[in-house]
Amino acid sequence: MELSQWAIQILSADTLDAKLFCPEFLTDEEPGAPLVFNEPIRPIGMGFNKRTREQKLPPFQSHGKEENRAICLHRFAGHELLAVEIMAHALTAFPTAPKALRRGIAHTLKEEQGHVRMYCERMGAMGLRFGDLPLFKHFWHHVPHLTSPIRYLSLMSLTFEMANLDFAPLYGRSFAAFGDTESAALMGQILQDEIRHVSFGYRWLNKLKEGDKAWDLWVASLPPQLDPKRAKGFVVMEENRRKAGIPDEWIKKIKRA
Numbered sequence: 001m002e003l004s005q006w007a008i009q010i011l012s013a014d015t016l017d018a019k020l021f022c023p024e025f026l027t028d029e030e031p032g033a034p035l036v037f038n039e040p041i042r043p044i045g046m047g048f049n050k051r052t053r054e055q056k057l058p059p060f061q062s063h064g065k066e067e068n069r070a071i072c073l074h075r076f077a078g079h080e081l082l083a084v085e086i087m088a089h090a091l092t093a094f095p096t097a098p099k100a101l102r103r104g105i106a107h108t109l110k111e112e113q114g115h116v117r118m119y120c121e122r123m124g125a126m127g128l129r130f131g132d133l134p135l136f137k138h139f140w141h142h143v144p145h146l147t148s149p150i151r152y153l154s155l156m157s158l159t160f161e162m163a164n165l166d167f168a169p170l171y172g173r174s175f176a177a178f179g180d181t182e183s184a185a186l187m188g189q190i191l192q193d194e195i196r197h198v199s200f201g202y203r204w205l206n207k208l209k210e211g212d213k214a215w216d217l218w219v220a221s222l223p224p225q226l227d228p229k230r231a232k233g234f235v236v237m238e239e240n241r242r243k244a245g246i247p248d249e250w251i252k253k254i255k256r257a
Contacts, residue, residue, distance in 0.1 A: 001023040001026055001027070002027055002029065003027070003106055004028075004031050004032045004035075004091060006023060006026060007088035007089070007091035007092045008035070008092060009021070010040075010088040010109075011037050011041065011085060011089060012040075012041050013040075013041060014042070014043055014044070015043050016043050016116075019043070019081065019113075020084070020113045020116055022110050022113055028099055028103065031091075031096070032092075032095055033095065034092070034094070035092040036089075036092070036093050037089055037092065037143070038143065039143070040085045040088075040089075043131070046081075046131045046135055048135060048136060048140070049134035049136060050136075051134070057071070057072055057075055058071055058072060060174045063174045063175060063177075063178050063180075064178045066126050066127075069175055069178070069180055069183055070123045070126040073119050073122055073123040073126070073128075073183065073186075074119075074123055074130065074132070074133045076119055077115075077116055077120060077130055078136065078138075079138065080112050080115040080116045080119060081135075082139040082140065083109075083112045083115075083139065083156065083160070083161075084116065086143070086146075086152075086156060087105050087108060087112060087156070088109060089143065089146070090105050090146070090149070091105060091109075093146065094148070094149050097149045101204055104200050104204070108200060111193050111196075111197070115190055115193065116130075118186055118189070119186070122182060125182075139156075139160065142155055142226075145223040145224075148221075149204075149208065150209075150217065151221045151222075153204055153208075154201075154205065154221035155222060155226070156201070157197055157200060157201020157202070157204075157205075158198065158201045158202060158218055159222060159226060159228075160230075160231075161201070162198050162241070162244075163230060163231050163232055164190070164191070165191065165194055165198060165233075165241060166233025166234065166236060166237050166240070167233045168187045168188075168191040169187065169188075169191055169237055169240070170233055171187050172184045172185075172187030175187065195244045196244075198244035199244040199245045202214075202244065205217065205218060214250075215249070215250060215253065228257040232254050232257065236254060236255045241254075
């Protein structure tokens with residue numbers, strides 16, 4: 001199956017299984033013309049809701065209750081499904097991007113599909129099905145700004161996924177503190193994958209930057225309503241960024257953001 005065909009199928013799918021389908025063999029011989037989606041088709045019960053102030057994630061001190069940990073996993077699964085769709089959108093929107101970049105996005109997309117499956121399995125064991133709680137548009141609000149591969153990498157790899165280098169271990173430690181070693185192990189797996197995803201984004205930003213300073217290009221490529229502070233959590237996990245190849249100069253600036 002062609003990458004573009006696979007991506008269009010993901011964005012047009014009205015079942016979760018179809019969104020998580022990945023063919024064994026993918027080719028990129030006919031990427032086609034640019035195709036932009038304003039938003040994806042969603043399965044029944046998984047449409048976008050407007051988030052209210054009351055729909056914040058349960059605070060860390062409440063993670064002793066299994067239902068609260070499950071709510072967290074449901075929200076994270078929602079983010080992963082959004083990432084699957086945005087990455088599919090990048091494959092349809094940027095057909096002339098370097099082939100190696102497109103292959104890398106496709107590989108990351110497959111891993112994000114795996115994350116959705118893992119979250120679904122774990123929260124299912126806790127009595128919560130994906131779609132039982134509201135899902136939000138989040139990443140899709142920024143799609144009008146994603147007009148180039150650099151803007152895609154800046155938003156997804158170097159902002160939203162970089163923030164997960166902090167959030168994944170924070171939630172993993174909290175789950176472990178309340179004896180939920182399975183959910184903690186899941187967050188550990190997510191972290192390792194996200195480190196690779198951030199590394200991918202940083203390497204490609206440097207390949208595409210054409211003389212610009214990488215930091216300045218990243219900041220300039222973010223949507224107007226975002227800045228580097230969105231690329232971190234409550235605590236900046238410096239070592240996770242170093243593992244992803246992020247230089248200390250960036251880490252210092254992110255901490256100050």
